[in-house]
Amino acid sequence: MAIIVLNFKTYRESTGIEALRLAEICEDISREYSVQMVVVPQVADIHAISSAVNIPVYAQHVDGVGFGGFTGHVTAASLKAAGAAGSLINHSERRLKLAEIEASITACRSFGLKTIVCTNNVATTRSAAALEPDFVAVEPPELIGSGIPVSKANPEVIRGSVAAVKDIAPKVAVLCGAGITHGEDLRSAIELGSEGVLLASGIIKAADPRKALEDLVSGVLK
Numbered sequence: 001m002a003i004i005v006l007n008f009k010t011y012r013e014s015t016g017i018e019a020l021r022l023a024e025i026c027e028d029i030s031r032e033y034s035v036q037m038v039v040v041p042q043v044a045d046i047h048a049i050s051s052a053v054n055i056p057v058y059a060q061h062v063d064g065v066g067f068g069g070f071t072g073h074v075t076a077a078s079l080k081a082a083g084a085a086g087s088l089i090n091h092s093e094r095r096l097k098l099a100e101i102e103a104s105i106t107a108c109r110s111f112g113l114k115t116i117v118c119t120n121n122v123a124t125t126r127s128a129a130a131l132e133p134d135f136v137a138v139e140p141p142e143l144i145g146s147g148i149p150v151s152k153a154n155p156e157v158i159r160g161s162v163a164a165v166k167d168i169a170p171k172v173a174v175l176c177g178a179g180i181t182h183g184e185d186l187r188s189a190i191e192l193g194s195e196g197v198l199l200a201s202g203i204i205k206a207a208d209p210r211k212a213l214e215d216l217v218s219g220v221l222k
Contacts, residue, residue, distance in 0.1 A: 001034065001035060001036050002035055002036065002195070002196045002197075003035075003036045003038065003173070003175065003196030004035055004036065004196055004197055004199070004213075005038040005116065005137070005196065005198045006022075006026060006038070006040060006200065006204070007040045007088065008039065008041040008042060008204065009060070009200050009204070011200075013209075015045070019041045020049055022204065022209060023057070025209055025210050026039050026055060026213065027053040027054065027055045029217060033214075035217050035220060036196070037055045037056075038056045038057075038085075038086075039055060039056075039057055039058070040057075040058045040059070043060070043074055043082075046059060046079065046083060046084050047083055049083075050084065050085075051083060056114070057084055058084060058085060058086040058087050058088060058114070059086070059088065060087070061087065061089070061091070062074050062075070062087040062089060062107060062108060063075060064100055064104040064105075064106060065103075065107070066107065075107070076104075076107040076108050076111040077111055079111070080111040080112070085114060086108065086113045086114030086116065087104070087115060087116070088137075089108075089115055089133070090104075090117050090118045090119070090128070091118045091139075092118060092120060092139060098127060105132075105133050115134050116133065116134065116137050116198070117133040117135070117137070118137045118177070120138070120139060120140055121140070121161075122157060122161050125138055125160075125161040125164055126164040126168060129164060129165040129168045129169045129172050130168055132169050133172060134172070135173045135174070136161070136165060136174055137174075137175040137177045138157060138161045138176060139177035155188075158189065158192040158193065159192055162174050162193035163193075173195045173196075174195060175195065175196050175197055176192065176194040176196075176197050177197060177198035181199070181202030182216065183218035185197070185216075186216055186220060187220065203216070
């Protein structure tokens with residue numbers, strides 16, 4: 001079953017009550033089309049969304065710190081308490097150092113949270129895989145929000161990343177990100193060896209997010 005991870009970012013269309021509505025659409029799509037949907041709202045919206053839907057809700061970031069004097073940090077404990085099932089780590093818009101990535105993964109593990117580490121090329125994918133997160137999501141930053149899918153613009157980064165991950169940590173799943181919008185993009189990503197996609201603006205900024213998601217999942221129904 002393909003995995004579709006939808007990052008809500010901080011768009012107006014995916015904040016507050018709009019975030020909840022979008023999550024409910026994602027749950028409908030997951031049920032109607034038998035695809036695995038994961039929604040990734042802002043931290044402030046996690047509790048409301050996780051209380052309303054049954055699909056996994058992930059955070060956009062988590063810090064590798066525990067209880068104590070860490071004002072402004074996002075802890076794995078607080079995410080778990082809010083109903084999150086996992087977190088993105090090292091998104092291109094929230095880059096971390098390797099030691100910080102490792103600390104964030106460790107913090108998530110201690111609270112039973114899944115982890116998706118974002119990478120931008122084969123070398124960083126290889127380094128991330130060695131830390132054994134649940135997923136790595138390969139997203140060349142120059143293609144994020146471009147509407148040009150990485151599966152077409154740079155398919156070798158997906159093939160190379162899949163090969164690197166399977167060589168180092170076979171249990172780690174690979175997701176394809178950047179520019180994913182249509183069903184053919186999802187189909188191409190899977191054909192290149194990934195197990196799903198991480199996407200955002202192509203769905204959230206669409207005139208009709210439900211129709212955009214339906215078009216996307218058509219990539220695994222054919």
